[in-house]
Amino acid sequence: MTQQTAVARQATTLRGAIDDANYRYYVLDDPSIPDAEYDRLMRELEALEAAHPELAAPDSPTRHVGARPASGFVEVRHAIPMLSLSNAFTDTDAPDGTDPDHEVRDFVRRVEQGLGVHEPEFAVEPKLDGLAISLRYENGLFVQGATRGDGSTGEDVTANLRTVKAIPLKLRGDGWPAVLEVRGEVFMPRAGFDAYNARMLREGGKPLANPRNGAAGSLRQLDPHVTASRPLAFYAYGVNLPPDPDAVIADRHSAAMAKLRGWGFPTCPQNAIARGADGCLAYFRKIGAARNDLPYGIDGVVYKVDRYDQQRELGFVARAPRWAIAHKFPAEEQATVVEAIDIQIGRTGAATPVARLKPVQVAGVTVTNATLHNADQVARLDVRVGDSVIVRRAGDVIPEVVRVIPERRPAHTEPWKMPAHCPICGSAIEREEGEAAARCTGGLVCAAQRREAIRHFASRRAMDIDGLGERYIEDLIAFDYLHSPADLYKLTLDDFLAMKRRAEERDGVIPETVKAGKIATKWADNLVDAIAASKAGTLERFLYALGIPEVGEATAKTLARHFGSLDALMRASEAELTEVNDVGPIMAGHIAAFFAEPRNRKVIVALRNAGVHWKETAPQRKAEGPLAGRVVVLTGSLLSLTRDEAKDKLEALGAKVAGSVSRNTAFVVAGESAGSKLEKAEALGVEIWDEARLLALLKSHGT
Numbered sequence: 001m002t003q004q005t006a007v008a009r010q011a012t013t014l015r016g017a018i019d020d021a022n023y024r025y026y027v028l029d030d031p032s033i034p035d036a037e038y039d040r041l042m043r044e045l046e047a048l049e050a051a052h053p054e055l056a057a058p059d060s061p062t063r064h065v066g067a068r069p070a071s072g073f074v075e076v077r078h079a080i081p082m083l084s085l086s087n088a089f090t091d092t093d094a095p096d097g098t099d100p101d102h103e104v105r106d107f108v109r110r111v112e113q114g115l116g117v118h119e120p121e122f123a124v125e126p127k128l129d130g131l132a133i134s135l136r137y138e139n140g141l142f143v144q145g146a147t148r149g150d151g152s153t154g155e156d157v158t159a160n161l162r163t164v165k166a167i168p169l170k171l172r173g174d175g176w177p178a179v180l181e182v183r184g185e186v187f188m189p190r191a192g193f194d195a196y197n198a199r200m201l202r203e204g205g206k207p208l209a210n211p212r213n214g215a216a217g218s219l220r221q222l223d224p225h226v227t228a229s230r231p232l233a234f235y236a237y238g239v240n241l242p243p244d245p246d247a248v249i250a251d252r253h254s255a256a257m258a259k260l261r262g263w264g265f266p267t268c269p270q271n272a273i274a275r276g277a278d279g280c281l282a283y284f285r286k287i288g289a290a291r292n293d294l295p296y297g298i299d300g301v302v303y304k305v306d307r308y309d310q311q312r313e314l315g316f317v318a319r320a321p322r323w324a325i326a327h328k329f330p331a332e333e334q335a336t337v338v339e340a341i342d343i344q345i346g347r348t349g350a351a352t353p354v355a356r357l358k359p360v361q362v363a364g365v366t367v368t369n370a371t372l373h374n375a376d377q378v379a380r381l382d383v384r385v386g387d388s389v390i391v392r393r394a395g396d397v398i399p400e401v402v403r404v405i406p407e408r409r410p411a412h413t414e415p416w417k418m419p420a421h422c423p424i425c426g427s428a429i430e431r432e433e434g435e436a437a438a439r440c441t442g443g444l445v446c447a448a449q450r451r452e453a454i455r456h457f458a459s460r461r462a463m464d465i466d467g468l469g470e471r472y473i474e475d476l477i478a479f480d481y482l483h484s485p486a487d488l489y490k491l492t493l494d495d496f497l498a499m500k501r502r503a504e505e506r507d508g509v510i511p512e513t514v515k516a517g518k519i520a521t522k523w524a525d526n527l528v529d530a531i532a533a534s535k536a537g538t539l540e541r542f543l544y545a546l547g548i549p550e551v552g553e554a555t556a557k558t559l560a561r562h563f564g565s566l567d568a569l570m571r572a573s574e575a576e577l578t579e580v581n582d583v584g585p586i587m588a589g590h591i592a593a594f595f596a597e598p599r600n601r602k603v604i605v606a607l608r609n610a611g612v613h614w615k616e617t618a619p620q621r622k623a624e625g626p627l628a629g630r631v632v633v634l635t636g637s638l639l640s641l642t643r644d645e646a647k648d649k650l651e652a653l654g655a656k657v658a659g660s661v662s663r664n665t666a667f668v669v670a671g672e673s674a675g676s677k678l679e680k681a682e683a684l685g686v687e688i689w690d691e692a693r694l695l696a697l698l699k700s701h702g703t
């Protein structure tokens with residue numbers, strides 16, 4: 001055997017393993033190997049193909065990258081037009097006695113009459129919120145991909161589609177026709193969208209507006225590398241055999257989809273079969289209820305007559321098929337008018353602008369308020385009092401203002417400005433440099449902050465005071481029983497009963513105690529017990545309960561472990577705090593400022609005096625190793641290892657790998673196309689290492 005054939009065989013083996021892994025991951029949703037293993041196989045194949053260019057093959061999984069088109073996109077005429085479906089809606093305002101689902105029932109009745117069949121079978125599927133595309137395969141190889149465009153002519157986005165790993169470049173198995181056209185949706189899964197936007201915000205890039213725009217925008221990138229960097233997925237939902245629009249690969253749509261899966265196309269796992277109108281509507285409600293938990297965005301469901309012979313019998317009306325319909329969820333966006341812009345004060349004093357709206361029905365719920373997030377967002381959108389705006393309400397998410405309708409702006413409006421003083425307590429509202437939120441500086445003097453702070457303090461993951469609901473907290477503050485969380489531990493049974501009595505008087509309700517004919521005190525007994533029980537806890541819960549800005553459960557745990565005792569933590573300088581893993585300079589600043597504030601120290605002393613306690617531990621041993629105590633920052637991309645690998649290796653040597661450069665940074669490792677962190681390091685005179693120096697260091701320590 002020559003060396004050449006051995007290498008060729010190795011390439012074939014690697015391609016097979018990667019294709020299988022893609023199939024398991026994207027089609028079966030049952031990954032066979034860990035991501036790291038997949039990356040290793042991919043790198044191995046890339047290296048092999050680079051060393052032996054003669055082995056390169058257009059269907060190699062390494063070719064999930066495309067070449068940049070010369071200019072713009074070429075038009076593609078679809079061999080068989082891409083259909084658009086008629087829509088049906090459920091009428092959420094239907095008067096009593098009328099059927100809110102009559103549009104769907106009418107559709108099913110027309111199908112039944114057309115076929116002379118009672119309760120035919122429908123293939124039912126979620127309607128994905130992405131971009132419809134058509135993929136053409138010749139002799140098993142992906143040759144062209146196009147957008148829907150106007151249905152008869154779309155744009156050639158082949159190069160970009162090649163970067164979507166869920167789209168097979170080569171068909172699996174056998175039995176596929178010489179020419180195959182697969183239709184489906186390219187979309188951005190929620191998790192990928194969230195991760196992408198989190199990264200953009202961290203790196204100062206531009207976040208995507210929503211997953212749908214994300215998918216559409218990514219596919220229309222002129223540079224396929226940009227598309228490749230976006231987390232896109234694909235589900236197939238249709239198939240044609242050009243040039244014959246009536247040619248089929250199975251006798252039913254559902255069977256055709258099963259065949260496509262076998263050939264390597266992912267299909268939506270929620271696809272199902274339903275019988276008649278009742279079956280379709282039951283599916284609609286089931287998917288609607290699960291909608292927010294699905295890993296992808298949808299805007300309705302689609303019902304298609306499953307049997308192809310029945311589809312042909314029904315045919316088309318204008319350009320839409322008579323055998324399918326899209327049942328859409330109520331619109332999640334509506335236009336209304338901003339009547340005022342108020343601010344709401346949160347637990348840490350963050351002042352959130354909120355638009356008070358002319359009431360409007362959005363997705364079946366009356367919306368009167370929508371968040372504007374922060375002053376920057378108001379400025380970006382330029383929302384003004386009196387403006388007409390688009391409001392969006394998706395699932396359980398708080399309604400938000402998406403954009404202003406500029407042509408409806410009345411005359412004489414003014415840009416909105418964050419007020420200088422808190423509307424609740426009158427303290428100054430300040431905004432620190434580099435922070436999105438402006439804050440009321442009143443601390444616990446501010447009743448709004450006090451309510452949120454105590455609610456957080458008592459919450460399940462913090463001190464876990466069972467039964468102390470928002471209503472009681474509000475009344476306890478209103479009647480002056482609570483000035484800080486420490487006051488909770490002074491409350492007696494009589495205090496609770498008096499509070500309840502005063503609240504009932506204020507609200508003009510007949511006291512339950514009178515109605516029952518005896519004094520019911522069980523609830524107050526339970527509360528006193530729950531408060532007493534919360535005294536014995538852990539340092540990490542206590543730190544979380546304090547509500548230090550930016551300090552969540554995970555950070556509270558890390559801090560508790562690192563310092564072992566509250567006193568050690570309270571003594572720590574900002575520089576010492578940044579030595580804690582995952583604590584950056586901004587968070588260190590928040591923590592130091594919190595413990596430096598005399599009011600906070602007073603509350604902590606009062607809590608300890610009241611008997612709140614926990615077991616303190618020895619501080620976690622300082623990291624050991626040649627880089628112990630040194631803070632390292634990575635920037636740019638390294639050629640021989642990933643950012644995560646470099647981080648792991650540096651941490652193994654005792655270093656703390658931080659996300660931003662400060663004077664405490666020991667050195668910055670700058671890879672390819674390093675950006676602002678490198679500039680900052682240069683400005684601060686921090687030592688800068690290249691990849692070779694890092695590798696030499698790792699090598700000298702045997703990693």
Ligand SMILES: [Zn+2]
Nearest residue numbers: 422425440446
């Ligand atoms: Zn305030």
